[in-house]
Amino acid sequence: MASSAAARPSGSRKPLLALAAVLAAAPLALANNYTYEVAILVGLNALACVGLNLLIGYAGQISLGHAAFFGLGAYGSALLASRYGWPTLVSLPTAVAAVGLLAWAIGRPILRLKGHYLAMATLGFGIIVSIVLSIEDGITGGPDGMPVPPLKIAAWTLAGERTWYWLIAAALLAAVWLARNLVDSPHGRALRALHGSETAAAALGVDAARHKLFVFVLSALFAATAGALAAHYSGFITPASASFLRSIELVTMVVFGGMASTFGAIVGAAVLTTLPQLLTVLKEYEMVVLGAVLMATMIFMPRGIVPTLASALGPTLEKAFAATRGKRF
Amino acid sequence: MLTQTLLSGLTAGAIYALVALGFAIIYNASQVINFAQGEFVMIGGMTAAALVEAGVPLPLSIVISIAAATAVGLLLAKLAIEPARGASVVTLIIITIGASILLRGLATLVWDKKIHRLPAFSGETPIVLGGAAGSATLLPQVLWVLGAGAAAVALLTWFFRRTLAGKAILAVSYNPLAAELMGISVRRTLAASFALSAALGALAGVLIAPIAFTSWDSGVMLGLKGFAAAILGGLGSAAGAVAGGLALGLVEALGAGYVSSAYKDVFAFLIILAALVFLPDGLLGRRAAERV
Amino acid sequence: MIVRSLVAILGLVFALPALAQAPIRIGAFLAVTGPAAFLGDPEQKTLELYVDKLNAASGVLGRKLELVAYDSAGDAEKARSYVKRLIEQDKVDVIVGGSTTGETMAAVPLAEAAQVPFISLAGAVVIIEPVKKWVFKTPHTDRMACEKVFVDMRARGATRAALISGTGGFDRSMRAECLKVAAKHGVTIVADETYGAADTDMTAQLAKIKATPGVQAVLNAGFGQGPAIVTKNYRQLGISAPLYQSHGVASKQYVKLSGDAAEGVRLPAAALLVAETLPEADPQKKVVVGYKSDYEGRFHQEVSTFGGHAYDGLMLAVNAMQRAGSTEKAKVRDALEATRGYVGTGGVVNMSTQDHMGLDLSAFRMLEVRKGDWMLVK
Numbered sequence: 001m002a003s004s005a006a007a008r009p010s011g012s013r014k015p016l017l018a019l020a021a022v023l024a025a026a027p028l029a030l031a032n033n034y035t036y037e038v039a040i041l042v043g044l045n046a047l048a049c050v051g052l053n054l055l056i057g058y059a060g061q062i063s064l065g066h067a068a069f070f071g072l073g074a075y076g077s078a079l080l081a082s083r084y085g086w087p088t089l090v091s092l093p094t095a096v097a098a099v100g101l102l103a104w105a106i107g108r109p110i111l112r113l114k115g116h117y118l119a120m121a122t123l124g125f126g127i128i129v130s131i132v133l134s135i136e137d138g139i140t141g142g143p144d145g146m147p148v149p150p151l152k153i154a155a156w157t158l159a160g161e162r163t164w165y166w167l168i169a170a171a172l173l174a175a176v177w178l179a180r181n182l183v184d185s186p187h188g189r190a191l192r193a194l195h196g197s198e199t200a201a202a203a204l205g206v207d208a209a210r211h212k213l214f215v216f217v218l219s220a221l222f223a224a225t226a227g228a229l230a231a232h233y234s235g236f237i238t239p240a241s242a243s244f245l246r247s248i249e250l251v252t253m254v255v256f257g258g259m260a261s262t263f264g265a266i267v268g269a270a271v272l273t274t275l276p277q278l279l280t281v282l283k284e285y286e287m288v289v290l291g292a293v294l295m296a297t298m299i300f301m302p303r304g305i306v307p308t309l310a311s312a313l314g315p316t317l318e319k320a321f322a323a324t325r326g327k328r329f
Numbered sequence: 330m331l332t333q334t335l336l337s338g339l340t341a342g343a344i345y346a347l348v349a350l351g352f353a354i355i356y357n358a359s360q361v362i363n364f365a366q367g368e369f370v371m372i373g374g375m376t377a378a379a380l381v382e383a384g385v386p387l388p389l390s391i392v393i394s395i396a397a398a399t400a401v402g403l404l405l406a407k408l409a410i411e412p413a414r415g416a417s418v419v420t421l422i423i424i425t426i427g428a429s430i431l432l433r434g435l436a437t438l439v440w441d442k443k444i445h446r447l448p449a450f451s452g453e454t455p456i457v458l459g460g461a462a463g464s465a466t467l468l469p470q471v472l473w474v475l476g477a478g479a480a481a482v483a484l485l486t487w488f489f490r491r492t493l494a495g496k497a498i499l500a501v502s503y504n505p506l507a508a509e510l511m512g513i514s515v516r517r518t519l520a521a522s523f524a525l526s527a528a529l530g531a532l533a534g535v536l537i538a539p540i541a542f543t544s545w546d547s548g549v550m551l552g553l554k555g556f557a558a559a560i561l562g563g564l565g566s567a568a569g570a571v572a573g574g575l576a577l578g579l580v581e582a583l584g585a586g587y588v589s590s591a592y593k594d595v596f597a598f599l600i601i602l603a604a605l606v607f608l609p610d611g612l613l614g615r616r617a618a619e620r621v
Numbered sequence: 622m623i624v625r626s627l628v629a630i631l632g633l634v635f636a637l638p639a640l641a642q643a644p645i646r647i648g649a650f651l652a653v654t655g656p657a658a659f660l661g662d663p664e665q666k667t668l669e670l671y672v673d674k675l676n677a678a679s680g681v682l683g684r685k686l687e688l689v690a691y692d693s694a695g696d697a698e699k700a701r702s703y704v705k706r707l708i709e710q711d712k713v714d715v716i717v718g719g720s721t722t723g724e725t726m727a728a729v730p731l732a733e734a735a736q737v738p739f740i741s742l743a744g745a746v747v748i749i750e751p752v753k754k755w756v757f758k759t760p761h762t763d764r765m766a767c768e769k770v771f772v773d774m775r776a777r778g779a780t781r782a783a784l785i786s787g788t789g790g791f792d793r794s795m796r797a798e799c800l801k802v803a804a805k806h807g808v809t810i811v812a813d814e815t816y817g818a819a820d821t822d823m824t825a826q827l828a829k830i831k832a833t834p835g836v837q838a839v840l841n842a843g844f845g846q847g848p849a850i851v852t853k854n855y856r857q858l859g860i861s862a863p864l865y866q867s868h869g870v871a872s873k874q875y876v877k878l879s880g881d882a883a884e885g886v887r888l889p890a891a892a893l894l895v896a897e898t899l900p901e902a903d904p905q906k907k908v909v910v911g912y913k914s915d916y917e918g919r920f921h922q923e924v925s926t927f928g929g930h931a932y933d934g935l936m937l938a939v940n941a942m943q944r945a946g947s948t949e950k951a952k953v954r955d956a957l958e959a960t961r962g963y964v965g966t967g968g969v970v971n972m973s974t975q976d977h978m979g980l981d982l983s984a985f986r987m988l989e990v991r992k993g994d995w996m997l998v999k
Contacts, residue, residue, distance in 0.1 A: 034709040037702055062419065109606045116362060120560040121605050123553075124598040134788060135591050135815075137797060143790035144723045144745065145697060147730075236727045238697045244553065248364075248426060255423045277702065280691055284438060287654065291431025295409055298424045302416035333828040333858070340822045442658035444846045446878050453880070455857045465828075466857050540853070541821030542846045542878055546656065550819030585825040591788075591815035 015263060016177060023169040027162070036161035038277055043168035044230045046269035049253045050175050050262055051222025056251065057259035058183060059215045060195035061111065062119045065126025066223050066250050071133060071242025072099045073224025074231035075140060078148040081232075083139075088151045088232060096224040103220030104213065111212045126247050133239040145238030148231040164233050171229065172266070175222055179262045182218070191215060223250075256297060258304025267306050332458065332465035334586035335579065340471045340540070342578020343478045347533035348555025349562065349570035350481065351526035357502040357565050358522035360418055361410065364425040366530055367552020368432040372398045373531025374543030375436060378445035387448060395531040401432070402527025406520040414519075429552070436545035447538035474536045481529060482571055489567070498522055502565065561601050563611025572612050577601070644687035645680075645948055647672065647935065648713030650703040650728070651742075652720035655694030656789070656818065656845065659874065660720040663916075663928030664742055665690055668717065670919055671935050681939050682948070689713055693724050700724035701731065708735045714948045717934040719743050720927070723790050729756055738941075738954045740934040742927070744869075745794040749977045757957055757977040759933040759967055760926075761868060761891070761985055763795035763842075764802060769889035769985045770840055770865045771799075771806035773998070777863065779837035783812035783830045785823070785851060786842040791869055792818075795842035811836060816847055823847070824854045831860050838862050844869030849878035856882040863887065868985070873923040876993055887998065889985040893929045893966045894995045908964050929966030937963065937970065 030036050048070055055061050076095025080086045086094070110121040134143045151158040158164060182188050190211050193201040198208050231237040240246065249272065257268020275293065279286045301308040348370060355363045376394035381387055409424050450473050455466035489495035500508040501518045509515050533551075534543060541547075554577060562573025577597060584596035604612065649668055652661035672688045675681060689711045693700040700719065707713045708731060715738045719725030722745035729748070732739035732755050739756050741748050746762040774782060784799060786792040796813070803810050812833045814826035830836060839862055841851050848870045855864055864886050866875070871890035876883050892899055896909040912932050913924045940963060941956035942948055960979060963970040968984025987998040 032709045034702070034706045037705050041702070056419065110602070113605055113609050116356075116560060116564055117605055117609055117611070119362075120557060121602055124557070124602045124605075128595050128598050128602075131592070131595050131788070134793075137793055142793045142797070143788065144721075144726060144747070144794060147726075234698070234701055234727070235730050236697065236701070238723050238727070240696060240723070241698065251419075252423055252426060255419050259417075259419065276699075277706075280703075283692065284654075285434070286692070287430055287434025288438065289434075291427045291429070291434055294427030295424050295431065298416070298420050298427065299409060299413045302413055302420045304420075330828045330832045334825045337822050337824040337828070340824075341820075344821060437654060437658075442654065442662055443874060444659075444849070444878060446880075453853075453882075455859075466859065468857055537821060541850060544846065545658075547819070547846075550817075551821075582822075582825040585814075585816075586829055590826045590829070593815075594817055 016173070016180065019176060019263070019266070020173055023173065027165065030165075033161045036165055038274055040161065040164055040168050040233060042270045042273045043165070043172050044226045044233075045250070045253060045273050046266045047168070047172050047175050047226040047229075048223045048250055049257070049265035049269045050172070050179050051219035052250055053254045053257075053259065053262060053265035054179055054182065054191075054222075055215050055219040056254055057261065057264075058188065058195060059191045059212055061212060061216065062115070062251070063122040063216075063219070063247075064119050064244075064251060065122035065124070065129070065247050066219070067244075067246035068126040068129035068242045069099050069103060069220040069223035070227035070230070070246070070250075071237075071239065072102065072129060073227035074148075074237045074241055075133060076224070077228040078146060078231045078237050079139065081149045082147070088149060089153055092151070092225075092228045092232070095228055096221055099224035100217050100221045103217045107213045107216040108209075111209065111216060123244065123247070126242070127244055130239050130242040130244065133242055140239070143239055145236055145240075148235050148237050150235060151229075151232040158232070168229065168233075171225065175225075176262055176266070183262070187211065187214065252294065256294070256304055258306035258308070261304065261306045261310075264304050264306035268304065271305070330586065334582050336458075336465055336467050336471070337586075338579035338582030339575065340474065340578070341581060342575035343471075343474045344533055344537050344541075344551065344574070345554050345558040345577050346571040346574025347478050347481065347529055347536070348551055349558035349574045350485065350567060351530045351533075352556055352559040353562075353565060353567055353570040354485075354498075354526045354529070355522050356559070358498050359410065359421075359501075359519050361421045361425065362418075362556065363523075363526065364422060364552065364556075365405065365429040365432060366526065366555060367548030367550070368429050368436075369398050369402060369527040369530025369548070370534035370537075370551050371436060371543060371545065371548035372401055372432070372527075373534030374447070374538040374547065375440050375445065375534075375545070376531075377535045378447055378538060378543055379440055381447060382445070387450070390447075391535050394535060395528050398527045398531030398534075399524045402523040402525075403520055405527075406523035410519060410523070411516060429548075433545055433548070440545065442545055444542050444544040445538070446542045447535065449539040468540060470536075470539045474540075477532060477536055478571075481532065482567065485567055494521065557598070557601055561604060561611055563613045566611070566613045569611055569613035576612065642684060644685045645682070645942070646687050646689055646711060646713040647938065648704075648707035648711060648716045648737075649688060649690040649718040650693045650700050650707065650716070650724065651690060651718050651931075652695040652724065653690075653692040655692075655696065657695035657721050659845075659872070659925070660742070660927045661692070661695075663922075663925045664718075664720060664931035666920055667916065667928040667931040668935055670915060671932060674915070675939065681942055682946070686939075690718075693718075693720075695721050695724065697723040697727035701727045704728040704731045708732075708737055713737070714950065715938045715942075715953060716740070717742070717931065717938060721790055722748060722794060725756075725758075729753060732756060736954075737950055738938070738957060740938055740957075742930045742934055744791060746798060747794070752975055752977055755954060757937070757972070759930045759937065759965065759970075759978070761889075761967060761980055762798075762978065763791070763867075764798040765980070765982055765985055766795060766868050766889050767799040767802050767840075767842075768806065769982060769987060770867075770887075771803060771808045772982075773887060773987050774808055774838045774840075774863075774865070775806060777838070779863070780807055781809050781811050781835045782838045782840055783814070783833060783836045783862075784810050784840055784842065785812075785814045785816070785826060785830065787816055787818050787845070787847045789818050789843070789845065792843045792847075795867055795869075799840065799842060816851070818845060818847060820847065821850070822854065823851050824858060827851070827854050827858050827860065831858055836862055838865065840865045840867075842867045842869070846878065849875055852879040852886060853882045868926065871988075872925045872927075874925075876990055883990040884992070885989065887987060887989045890988050890995070891926045891929055891967045891984070892986050893924060893926055894988060895986065895997050896924075898997060904964055904969055905966070909966050912966050926966070933965035933967050933970070936965065 080091035253268035258264025380390035558573035562569030970979035
């Protein structure tokens, strides 16, 4: 796993353009507001997962509390906008930046931990955040949540599923572009070296702590942005969005889609957001089927969907597009 | 009030310790964190409750429910973990998460979504400790929990130190390849560790069902707390799991009684975070030497 | 030519009934699984039971009813998606659902924007205060529960009370309401403890309450397994002050779980729980006895007040449609608002433009647990 993460240069623009094409064409398949809503939810989850994937897949650090950043970004922007009357165009970036600062402060002590201990520390952080959001009902409206004012750019209120779809699609494209640029940069190479062997990387002069912290904060920023956007879109936010179960959902999406694969994170988010909507027709069998699907997929495709499919189809595609020189994502 | 609070902490702590032991055993044998551990607790409690409600005598129900959970543990090891042996630890964790969802879904189908209880093993009359005014009371069931917990730890210590099977599990946890070369079947060890953890979990479930009830999703929070306790105590150490469980229970109760009951879980997790920052291998964890 | 006209006319004749028989769609989103499952499960069963019954008895306005129900599992975000699905994809005529306040509040803006009448099955007062044009609710509010309990406490001479509640939405909301209205009823809250929803032992919190001087009564605002554990711990610690529970545990399950410890516990609840012992002259007698025998006959399970709220929700909607003579959403909404003297399992409903719930304090009965059964407190 370590070696496959290190051996994938991804300089090609083609996958990004392909994603843009898919996002542009998707509305043709979306029949009504409900399907748009599902697409938007996929986009929001994908945004958070792309960031989380940088942390788990490339930097090899596990976080079981990432939904806390999502929730804090959401509540931050919601509170600044509704309680203090800030324009949402200002409250959103401010909240996201504040979450980044918090991630920096938390990350410094806990990123010294390894493996399962780090997992526990992030888990603990996530739980603390979700409890505080729930208990301080005077500020946050408590477990039943609070309403969130809509996003406004000057006098224009962003409302309606279609408008939001394009906004989220643009945000996702920007996030993917950023993520892929990071992976290719010296930062990214340092990260992959760290993932392979922290001691060896340190021996080569890679500052492990600095790089890990950088990715941690970046992934928190992605999650906070997704959270704030989600809040303004649905007009409502509850502490459940920062819960332990939500954190697990995000990690599952990243691993399911394929770690160390930005597009894997998107695929994972897409599948695991739409699957429960589809399975709801099974009523009481929904949970059983969902669990079985998760298990079966991870047993038969242990590296996740995208890397497994890429390995399987890669050689075939390469032969078909002989001009493309060994570029895999 | 202090005595009562401490007793409250011990009660919860004993349960967490039993669940944490389950995590520790599986982790020892396979480096996997079994997120379905809480479900073993649930299966133990729900099976026993269903049997008792159907008229089966309590002792027999307990035995059957532990056996049932053990069977589920074996199935999980054979069908889900073994086929994915070569996969990364994160993948294995996701598999256990899938198993947790599956088992909870099955629980709602096999039983129902209601809350169930077991009758207390030896009655409900509280035992009064200490003098009249400042007296603290203890339910007899709590003594069962503490007693069974202590017995389990003692048995496990004997098992790991004195029996070949136990030593085999330890050998696998130190170095799977060397163990295999010595003729220890890693597959069988894996299955055995899951079976053992499931039995422990089911025992915990049966012990607390009289005081904390059981339902299809009662395993989630317990699993989480048991995991926290296992990490706090130092993963891979059975004594650590017990210490972590008791410590977590006590911190929660003291936080509830003396700090703020609304924030007791926050208090507990802050303590855990602080402990991890200052003791990165947990309370009793082995100072692991990393091979570079 | 004549043949073709005849065929056309015949076709029309056969098509008309098909057009007229487009079913009335009742949309529902309920917490059938998840932590609020014992709200959603009886609610779903009730809706299915009565949709079947109404269809067997020639439907409503000559049309069959069709129930489109989704499981939102107590999750507000899921509830949102499902309500969108109900409105946009399933095109329902009315929505009856929202087992918990969180899920309801997430759905409120959607119902208002799409102008679909929405009857909520959740408890918090915030659902109908401030009044929203398209949103109604059937259960008594948590504020009413607080008031009923405080009135009873005063009647027993208690003026200093302790509060203990869980961290769930229902618990926190009721706790906040109780803190707000206590002074109005002359009750001072001297202790306010919290436990986690999945906690296994509350003796630490109760020991703190026991050590607080002058506590004359204790109110546990919660639902799920927490209150049963609190009740058992309460007796274990030997606290003598009277214990009150909330309508959140108005079910036999609470009594079974708490065992002997529940003896003497009082709580406000709908008349449904004491259906058989109600006097014949009670206006609700017929409705509650009828619902109880229907539900228990079909499902072989005790009735619960939550299922009763779903019954009221469905029947109010049907009743409104019948009075409006149509399923046009605006007409149904107006008819709902004009509901007067309607007898449900929760009480006698009198809605108005300012009151979209329609129940007053008399709709709540004070019950006491005696020998494992409910007894009406006079």
